[in-house]
Amino acid sequence: xIRVNGEQVPWREGMTIRDLLEERxxxxxxxxxxxxxxxxxxxxxxxxxIPDGADxxxxxxxxxx
Amino acid sequence: xDKFPMNLLAEWNYHRAPLHRGYTRKYLVVDLGKGxxxxxxxxxxxxxxxxxxxxxxxxxxxxxxxDSVNPQSRWDSPENALVISxxxxxxxxxxxxxxxxxxVFLSPLTEQTYNSNAGGYFGPYLKASGFDAxxxxxxxxxxxxxxxxxxxxxxxxxxxPTDERNAYDVTEALHGHFAKNEDDKTSISAVTAGRAxxxxxxxxxxxxxxxxxxxxxxxKQAGRxxxxxxxxxxxxLALVVRKSGFTGTENDPADLATLQKVGTKLHREIRNNDDxxxxxxxxxxxxxxxxxxxxxxxxxxxxxxxxxxxIGAITPEEYKxxxxxxxxxxxxxxxxxxxxxxxxxxxxxTGPDKGKKxxxxxxxxxxxxxxxxxxxxxxxxxxxxxxxxxxxxxLDTISLGTGLAFVCECxxxxxxxxxxxxxxxxxxxxxxxxxxxxxxxxxGRDDFALAVGKGIRKMKDIFAERxxxxxxxxxxxGMEGQGLEVSQYRCQESVAQWGGYFLTLxxxxxxxxxxxFMDMVNKQIPTFEDKAEALFYFPNFRLWxxxxxxxxxxxxxxxxxxxxxxxxxxxxxxxxxxxxxxxDIYEAVTGKPLSREGMILQSERVYNYExxxxxxxxxxxxxxxxxxxxxxxxxxPDEWNxxxxxxxxxxxxxxxxxxxxxxxxxxxxxxxxxxxxxxxxVDAVYARRGWDSNGVPTRKTVERLGLDSPEVLExxxxxxxxxxxx
Numbered sequence: 001x002i003r004v005n006g007e008q009v010p011w012r013e014g015m016t017i018r019d020l021l022e023e024r025x026x027x028x029x030x031x032x033x034x035x036x037x038x039x040x041x042x043x044x045x046x047x048x049x050i051p052d053g054a055d056x057x058x059x060x061x062x063x064x065x
Numbered sequence: 066x067d068k069f070p071m072n073l074l075a076e077w078n079y080h081r082a083p084l085h086r087g088y089t090r091k092y093l094v095v096d097l098g099k100g101x102x103x104x105x106x107x108x109x110x111x112x113x114x115x116x117x118x119x120x121x122x123x124x125x126x127x128x129x130x131x132d133s134v135n136p137q138s139r140w141d142s143p144e145n146a147l148v149i150s151x152x153x154x155x156x157x158x159x160x161x162x163x164x165x166x167x168x169v170f171l172s173p174l175t176e177q178t179y180n181s182n183a184g185g186y187f188g189p190y191l192k193a194s195g196f197d198a199x200x201x202x203x204x205x206x207x208x209x210x211x212x213x214x215x216x217x218x219x220x221x222x223x224x225x226p227t228d229e230r231n232a233y234d235v236t237e238a239l240h241g242h243f244a245k246n247e248d249d250k251t252s253i254s255a256v257t258a259g260r261a262x263x264x265x266x267x268x269x270x271x272x273x274x275x276x277x278x279x280x281x282x283x284x285k286q287a288g289r290x291x292x293x294x295x296x297x298x299x300x301x302l303a304l305v306v307r308k309s310g311f312t313g314t315e316n317d318p319a320d321l322a323t324l325q326k327v328g329t330k331l332h333r334e335i336r337n338n339d340d341x342x343x344x345x346x347x348x349x350x351x352x353x354x355x356x357x358x359x360x361x362x363x364x365x366x367x368x369x370x371x372x373x374x375x376i377g378a379i380t381p382e383e384y385k386x387x388x389x390x391x392x393x394x395x396x397x398x399x400x401x402x403x404x405x406x407x408x409x410x411x412x413x414x415t416g417p418d419k420g421k422k423x424x425x426x427x428x429x430x431x432x433x434x435x436x437x438x439x440x441x442x443x444x445x446x447x448x449x450x451x452x453x454x455x456x457x458x459x460l461d462t463i464s465l466g467t468g469l470a471f472v473c474e475c476x477x478x479x480x481x482x483x484x485x486x487x488x489x490x491x492x493x494x495x496x497x498x499x500x501x502x503x504x505x506x507x508x509g510r511d512d513f514a515l516a517v518g519k520g521i522r523k524m525k526d527i528f529a530e531r532x533x534x535x536x537x538x539x540x541x542x543g544m545e546g547q548g549l550e551v552s553q554y555r556c557q558e559s560v561a562q563w564g565g566y567f568l569t570l571x572x573x574x575x576x577x578x579x580x581x582f583m584d585m586v587n588k589q590i591p592t593f594e595d596k597a598e599a600l601f602y603f604p605n606f607r608l609w610x611x612x613x614x615x616x617x618x619x620x621x622x623x624x625x626x627x628x629x630x631x632x633x634x635x636x637x638x639x640x641x642x643x644x645x646x647x648x649d650i651y652e653a654v655t656g657k658p659l660s661r662e663g664m665i666l667q668s669e670r671v672y673n674y675e676x677x678x679x680x681x682x683x684x685x686x687x688x689x690x691x692x693x694x695x696x697x698x699x700x701x702p703d704e705w706n707x708x709x710x711x712x713x714x715x716x717x718x719x720x721x722x723x724x725x726x727x728x729x730x731x732x733x734x735x736x737x738x739x740x741x742x743x744x745x746x747v748d749a750v751y752a753r754r755g756w757d758s759n760g761v762p763t764r765k766t767v768e769r770l771g772l773d774s775p776e777v778l779e780x781x782x783x784x785x786x787x788x789x790x791x
Contacts, residue, residue, distance in 0.1 A: 005586065005587055007588070027355070027359045028582070029341060031629075032628075032630075039629065042341070058586075058587075059629070060582035060586050061582075061628070061637060061638055061640075062579070062582050062621060062638075
């Protein structure tokens with residue numbers, strides 16, 4: 001399991017940031033992702049693997065409608 | 066060419082005060098008399114104290130309105146003032162989104178102060194014509210056009226008898242009348258309404274600018290709150306300002322080089338990032354349609370559901386095909402965000418202009434959702450047509466959509482029948498029937514169309530009294546607060562956004578706070594204190610835009626590439642580099658340095674002043690901060706069942722054992738739990754804002770903000786002493 005924004009989420013071998021965002025249906029483009037406190041650029045989303053037990057923050061930047 | 070006669074009734078010369086550091090330090094009051102044709106005007110000084118306390122824009126509007134009305138005044142009282150003001154930054158051209166016009170008035174819907182804003186050229190041209198604000202009071206016996214000629218230094222009032230009172234017709238005619246030639250049409254801006262505003266309380270104000278490429282007058286709406294209704298009630302066909310030769314240095318800024326430097330930085334950021342961020346330049350705010358659907362926030366069928374399988378028909382890609390591409394479509398000079406999208410060559414299929422080929426301004430997200438999924442329709446062409454007619458007739462598209470959604474649900478529940486609707490079959494998705502109702506609202510054709518146009522709060526009264534409709538059900542599903550219809554975000558699953566909508570000054574609009582992602586998805590504000598902090602900061606930060614005359618969109622619909630790496634958590638959501646841009650351009654225009662804390666303080670003064678103002682008008686206490694059940698959670702089993710697993714989990718998280726309970730009982734328990742959460746939220750937010758538990762600013766807050774003027778103390782002292790309204 002990993003934690004995503006504080007919630008328990010199933011983990012699987014080889015899971016990348018992009019996989020996670022797709023599974024959570026996090027489609028908003030202005031999203032910032034930290035894995036265990038490390039920020040990652042959008043260009044890295046498809047290549048960064050998320051380790052089991054990781055604490056992931058997927059922060060949607062919008063704060064205005 | 067004139068489309069209607071313009072007969073001069075009054076004319077005055079004035080000395081055009083020069084703009085210096087963003088201010089003219091003058092405001093104009095035009096009084097239209099008491100229906101007796103006695104027209105007059107006065108020009109007032111704006112002193113340093115007024116600038117220090119109220120900054121400009123909406124702040125000036127509230128201050129001027131306070132002086133004009135008394136506690137017994139209502140929206141249709143002659144003394145109600147329609148105040149229009151830009152603000153000190155309004156009218157610069159170096160930074161995107163700096164041409165906003167702010168309007169302030171007593172609202173027919175909420176019976177208290179309202180403020181609404183639009184693009185277009187009126188605010189900048191008004192300043193360049195010598196006035197930081199224009200207030201119009203009184204009522205005239207015939208339709209008039211009030212014009213301010215900044216070139217000649219003349220204020221004129223014309224009688225303008227015409228049957229063509231809808232916005233595009235009037236605006237086109239006025240640009241033609243006041244311009245010396247085709248090129249000069251860009252020197253004109255008009256504020257108009259439309260025929261629906263003569264019957265409906267959803268009357269919008271249309272603010273124009275002339276588009277020389279398309280050779281049409283374009284309209285931007287200060288739609289909310291019924292400003293157009295106030296305009297027409299006064300007998301005003303239009304307010305017009307004329308100023309030719311406008312330049313990028315009209316404000317006489319203190320530091321032009323900084324304006325250019327900061328502006329260039331944001332232009333570059335938009336150019337580099339927009340295509341991978343919010344695609345504002347190609348789709349405007351309709352980029353939100355699919356995102357809101359993905360996160361269960363899109364209002365479908367009167368906010369019952371948050372998504373639909375039919376979303377494919379209204380995606381940004383579909384709208385992009387309809388919007389004209391390749392033009393930098395801003396609503397003020399220098400805005401490279403260019404989100405003022407149009408549909409050109411659109412052939413109308415219904416109504417009085419059927420068959421006519423028109424340019425439609427929009428739709429933007431709010432209209433695409435309200436006159437779309439919220440009434441069960443997923444057809445962009447229908448939405449574009451309703452957008453055109455809503456603007457033309459002067460109906461606020463947000464209230465119109467939410468109001469029609471309420472009507473559709475009442476109809477489907479059997480609270481209304483064809484007998485009541487005069488034959489209309491107003492189910493969700495019944496596009497032709499809903500369109501017909503909109504046309505009937507234009508001329509107030511029957512009692513039902515008139516009732517709908519009065520807004521949800523009044524509809525509940527009328528439907529109950531006239532048709533015997535179940536009031537308790539309507540109270541649960543009617544998406545309004547303080548008399549204003551909710552804008553197009555489904556807030557059920559975000560406790561903080563309950564406050565973002567329903568703990569506001571003027572009702573559930575989205576210009577105070579949009580904290581749904583921060584709360585519901587990011588889980589960044591888990592405690593009531595966290596939520597209260599967000600509901601302190603964001604409403605105050607965002608209010609600042611209305612003081613200085615800028616648009617919210619360039620703040621957070623684009624962000625620096627490294628924003629998410631340099632800043633974390635809520636700080637990143639504030640987009641600190643853009644906040645700094647605003648501080649820089651404020652100082653570059655006014656010559657006065659401003660800190661982040663100082664910015665919030667400027668806003669907090671006006672926020673609390675408006676709250677006190679509403680207390681003065683008999684509102685402004687806790688009992689006005691109501692929230693309907695539909696905003697808190699599911700009301701009927703179909704809403705529960707569509708997300709059954711999710712709601713079962715929410716019940717469990719609330720510590721409620723759902724075993725053996727019917728769906729109706731589960732809904733009831735969840736609603737009761739959430740209403741308890743709501744009360745906790747209210748307490749936390751009031752405490753953070755420096756208000757007492759009744760929602761009234763405390764003596765300490767009033768003194769801290771320097772609002773302890775004799776008139777405010779006279780109003781609040783009795784309450785502070787007794788805890789009750791005097």
